[in-house]
Amino acid sequence: MTSKAIITALTAVLLVSMPVAGQKMKIGSYTFKDGAIYSGELVSGKPNGKGRTVFKNGDTYDGEYVKGKRQGYGIYTFTDGERYEGQWFQDHQHGKGTFYFRNNNRYEGLWFRDYQHGMGTMYYYNGDTYKGEWEDDMRDGKGTYTYAGGAYYKGEWQNDQKSGQGVFDWNDGSYYDGQWANNQRNGQGTFKYADGDTYTGQWKDDIQHGRGIYKFRNGDVYEGDYVQGERTGEGIFTFANGDTYVGHFLNGEQDGEGTFTWKAGATYKGQWRNNNRNGRGTYRWKNGDTYTGDWKDNQMDGEGILRLSSGEKVKGTFSQGKKNGKFIEVQKDGSRFEGYYKNGEKDGPFVERDANGNVTRKGTYKNGRVTQE
Template sequence: MYPLFCYINTFSHTLLRHTLATVALCLPLWLTAQEISTGTYTFRDGAVYQGEVFRGKPYGKGRTTFKNGDVYEGEYVKGKRQGAGIYTFVDGERYDGEWYQDQQHGRGVFYFKNNNRYEGLWFRDFQHGKGTMYYFNGDVYDGEWVNDKREGQGTYTFATGDSYKGSWKNDKKDGLGTFVWSNGARYNGMWREGKMNGTGTYNYANGDVYKGSFVNDSLEGKGIYRYNNGDVYEGSYHNSQREGEGIFTYANGNKYVGQLKGGMKHGAGTFTSPDGTSYTGQWQRDQKEGRGKYVWRNGDVYDGEWKADMMDGEGVLRQKDGTKFRGQFREGKKNGKCIMETPDGLRFEGTYKDDVRDGDFVEKDRNGNVIRRGSYNNGVVER
C-alpha cells in the first residue's frame, strides 16, 4: 500500500435539496512528486494561469489573469476553478467564496460595484438558497434566493425603520406577509408582485383599522373600516374610497345604508338618527339631492325634491297635526304656488315667499265652496 497525498475539496450545502458530492483526488506519493509542479498555463480564451499544475492543467492553488483584466486567486481541480477562491472583476466587483466547475457555487460573499454586498449560498453562479444582501443605502434583506432573486421566505429591513417579513417571488413581495412602517402602521395579508393584493388587515398609525380586500396597494372590493373615533363602515371600496353599496354606522348612533361614490353618500340611501329623524332618497356628494323623504323627530314628513341638502322643487309637507302643504319649495322654505289643507277640511290655495303668504289666494271649506278671496302682502291680507 502506497502512502497517499490527497487534494480534497468538499462542498456540503443544501440548495433546493441538492447536495454536492465530495470531490477527491488521491494519488500515490511517488507519482505526485513527479507530476505536481508549479507552472504556467494559458487557457483557450487567452487567460494566463500561474500556480500548481497536475498533468499539464491547473490543479491546486494558483492565480489566473484574464484578458479583460479580471483576476482569480484560489483553488483549481482539473483545470477548473473549484474549492475556495477570490475572483476580482476589472470593474471592482469581487467574489470571495466557494467554486465548483468554474462557477460560484457554495457559500460566498459578493461585493458589488454599487457597494451592495451579498453573503450566502450560491448555485451555478446565482445567488441561490439562504443569504443576506446588504444594500448600499442601509437596507438589508435576509432570506431565501432563487437565481439571483429574492424568492421564498425572507425579511427586508429598510434603513428608514420600515420592514417586511414574509413570502417573496421573482424579487417581489408575493404571498402572505407583514409590512411594518416606522410610524406604527402595519399590514398583514396577501401580496402580489410587490403590492398589497388580496385579503388583509391594515392597522393605521392613527388607530384606524381596515380589514378586507386590496388591489395594487389600494382598498378595493369588500371591507370593514373601523375609525379610531368609533365610526364603522362596512361595504364596497374603489381606489381606497368608499364606493358602491355600504353601511356607515357612526359612533353617535347615526346610520347610513345605501350607495356611495368617492367616499361620499351618492345615489340612493337612507340616513337615520337615534332621535327618530330619517331621510330616504337620493344623495349627491354627501348632500340630499333629487327625490327623497325626510321624517322629523316631531313627526313632520316632507316627501319631494331636494337640492343642496334643502327642500327645493315640488313636494308635500305633512305636519304631525294633520296639516298638509303641497307645492313649491326653494332653499328649504315654501316658495311659489302652494295648497294647504287643515285637518278640519279647510283649504288654502295661494302663493308663498320664504314661508310667508304673499300674493292672491282663495280659501275653501271642506265641500269646496269658496269662503274667501284676497291678496297677501308679506303675510298681511290687503283685500
C-alpha cells in the same frame, strides 16, 4: 432548488475537492485554451490543488482546482474591482460564498452555478439589507428587507418583487399585513394608519379598490365599495354618535340613492349629492311629520307634500325650506286653504273651503295679513 438539493451539491463540492490517493503532485504552470495562465499545483499536468490563474482580461483567481477546473475554495477578482470569495464547483461559483459588488453591495450566502440561489443576505450600499431566499440572482421565496431608516418588509417574494403574503412596517406607527403583487399591495389586506385608523379589505396597485371596512379612530365605520381609494359604490357609514347612512357613495361622499337614519329618530330616504339631501326624497321627523318632494342642499326646495302628524296635508312649492308659491292645505276635517305664500308667509289671493267644497272665505293676504275679504 430545495434545501436538500443544496446540501447535496455542497457535499459534492467537498468530496470532489479532496486529493486522489496515489497521484503525484507537482508545482508548475499551465496555459488554458483561452490564454489564461495558471501557476500552482499540478496533477498529471493539469491544475489540481492550490494555485493562481491570471486571465487575459486581467481577472485573477486564487484558490483550489480539481482536474483543471476551479473547484473547492477560491477568490476571483475582477478587473473592475468586484470580487467573489467562496466555494466553486466545475468553474462555477457554487456553494457558500461572498460577492463584493462594484457599487459596494455585498452578498453573503448560497450560490448555484454562478447565481445567488438559496438562503443569503445582501447588504446594500445605502444601508438597506435583505435576508432570505434567492433564485437566479433575484429575491424569490421568503425573506425580510430592512430599510436603513428602520422600515421593513417581511414576507414572500417573486422575481425580485414583493409578491404573495407579507407585512410592511413603515416604522412610523403604520403597517400593512396582506397580499402583494409586483411590489404593491394587491388583494386582501389590512392597513393600520399612524393616526389609529384601519382599513381591511381589497387593494389594487397600492390603492383601496373593491370591498372593504374602514374604521376611523373617532369611532366612525364605513363598510362598502371602494374605487381608486375613494368610497364609491354601495356602502354603510355608521357614525360614532349612532347615526347611519345606507346607500350610494361617489368619491367619498353620500351621492345617489340612500337612507340616513338619525339616532334621535328622524329618517331621510332619497337622493343625495355632495353629502347633502339633493333631488327627490322623503324626510320623516321623530314626531311623525313627513315631507316628500324636492330637496336642495338639505332644504326643502321645489315641489313637495308635507304631511303633519296632526292630520294636515300641505302641497306646494318650497324655496330654501320656506313656502313659496301656490299651496293647497287640507285640514284633518277636510276643510282647505288654497292660496299663495312668499318667504314662508301667506301673500296673494286665497280661498277657504269647507269639507264639502263650499267657499267659506276668500280674499288677499299681504306679508301674512289679510288685506281684503
